Amino acid sequence: MSKKKVKIGEAVVVDARGIAKAVQLASHYESALHIKARNMSANLKSIMGMMALELAKGEEITLVAEGSDEEEALAGLQHYFAGV
Amino acid sequence: MAVVKLSELISKMKLKNLTPSVSVRSAKITQADINRPALQLTGYYEHFDENRIQIIGHVEYAYMEQMKPKEKRVKFEQLLSHKLPCIIFARNLTPDALFLEIASSKKVPVLSTRMATSEVMAEIIRWLNVKLAPSIRVHGVLVDVYGEGVLITGESGIGKSEAALELLRRGHRLVSDDVVEIRKVSDDTLIGTAPDVTKYFIELRGIGVIDVKALFGASSVRDTSNIDLVIRLEEWDKDKDYDRFGLEESKTAFLGNEVVCHDIPIRPGRNLAIICESAAVNHRQKKMGYNAAQELYERVQKMMEERSRE
Numbered sequence: 001m002s003k004k005k006v007k008i009g010e011a012v013v014v015d016a017r018g019i020a021k022a023v024q025l026a027s028h029y030e031s032a033l034h035i036k037a038r039n040m041s042a043n044l045k046s047i048m049g050m051m052a053l054e055l056a057k058g059e060e061i062t063l064v065a066e067g068s069d070e071e072e073a074l075a076g077l078q079h080y081f082a083g084v
Numbered sequence: 085m086a087v088v089k090l091s092e093l094i095s096k097m098k099l100k101n102l103t104p105s106v107s108v109r110s111a112k113i114t115q116a117d118i119n120r121p122a123l124q125l126t127g128y129y130e131h132f133d134e135n136r137i138q139i140i141g142h143v144e145y146a147y148m149e150q151m152k153p154k155e156k157r158v159k160f161e162q163l164l165s166h167k168l169p170c171i172i173f174a175r176n177l178t179p180d181a182l183f184l185e186i187a188s189s190k191k192v193p194v195l196s197t198r199m200a201t202s203e204v205m206a207e208i209i210r211w212l213n214v215k216l217a218p219s220i221r222v223h224g225v226l227v228d229v230y231g232e233g234v235l236i237t238g239e240s241g242i243g244k245s246e247a248a249l250e251l252l253r254r255g256h257r258l259v260s261d262d263v264v265e266i267r268k269v270s271d272d273t274l275i276g277t278a279p280d281v282t283k284y285f286i287e288l289r290g291i292g293v294i295d296v297k298a299l300f301g302a303s304s305v306r307d308t309s310n311i312d313l314v315i316r317l318e319e320w321d322k323d324k325d326y327d328r329f330g331l332e333e334s335k336t337a338f339l340g341n342e343v344v345c346h347d348i349p350i351r352p353g354r355n356l357a358i359i360c361e362s363a364a365v366n367h368r369q370k371k372m373g374y375n376a377a378q379e380l381y382e383r384v385q386k387m388m389e390e391r392s393r394e
Binding site: 027032040041042043045046047048049051052054 | 221223239240241261262263279281282285287293
């Protein structure tokens with residue numbers, strides 16, 4: 001299992017469409033992916049779970065991956081959420 | 085830790101604010117317990133729990149009324165100097181002008197209700213117990229099937245939402261898709277709700293998000309339900325032993341409460357909705373006192389005994 005802390009970038013769109021994109025990206029990976037924010041956690045491959053998390057720009061999140069391609073998944077998602 | 089805003093309590097219980105000058109916007113309640121400050125009014129402050137809502141009923145009111153003006157000032161000051169979340173006067177009792185004056189200066193909100201003392205206490209405790217209950221979010225679908233709250237869990241893409249949709253079409257009701265907020269309201273009761281953002285919505289891969297309430301009507305949804313049964317969907321694993329008899333129940337725990345749990349293997353051609361339905365109704369029948377597995381066991385036992393006697 002690997003973890004990575006990310007601060008959501010100012011340029012990242014975290015509206016419903018942005019979240020849907022992140023979920024789509026996460027679904028490409030084999031690993032089980034979770035996100036933690038404000039003491040809550042959600043499955044990164046679940047649209048509803050991610051929407052209910054109500055993420056905001058500038059917020060600190062933790063990405064947790066477990067599986068065969070966890071490093072790759074973390075790198076991809078970090079890239080997405082940091083907006084760089 | 086869970087907190088409830090005082091303003092929420094005021095609007096829920098239809099309380100009248102007698103100290104409008106005291107702001108209730110930031111006030112919060114952290115305890116579901118209640119105190120009647122009769123002993124405190126006599127001057128005894130050992131074990132006083134100032135985080136609790138204070139309720140003044142007929143007894144406390146009558147006692148305050150018979151105090152001399154000088155004593156009133158001392159006793160009121162003493163009580164109101166604590167950081168109380170609020171004081172509620174029951175039965176529409178009107179507090180002393182001096183009481184309101186001191187409460188305003190100490191910034192303790194004073195509220196009133198027309199409800200009787202025991203009634204308001206019971207109502208507030210019941211409501212706060214739900215609001216302040218420990219809660220978690222789980223990944224799963226909660227459906228009310230024949231009045232049993234069935235939580236369907238399993239990995240993403242295994243078919244939870246599809247099972248829920250099929251159940252809805254058969255007349256059962258959706259509580260939440262994908263994310264369920266579970267609250268432990270007592271040691272044997274868990275209740276589940278949907279987060280406000282995703283309420284009444286189901287996501288179906290390839291179609292997107294659908295609004296169940298708008299599509300199938302109000303009879304297809306429910307706001308909250310107990311969690312009576314867990315159905316865990318998983319890919320068929322030929323090396324794993326699945327329950328074939330049902331005499332022993334396996335359990336899973338949420339927030340320390342145990343719930344009966346069935347592991348259901350998925351294979352093409354298995355109708356998930358009908359399996360969920362049968363599991364729910366079988367669970368219900370067990371609660372009503374009939375256990376099919378036990379019955380079968382007894383029949384076999386009896387037959388064996390008869391055979392051995394022959």
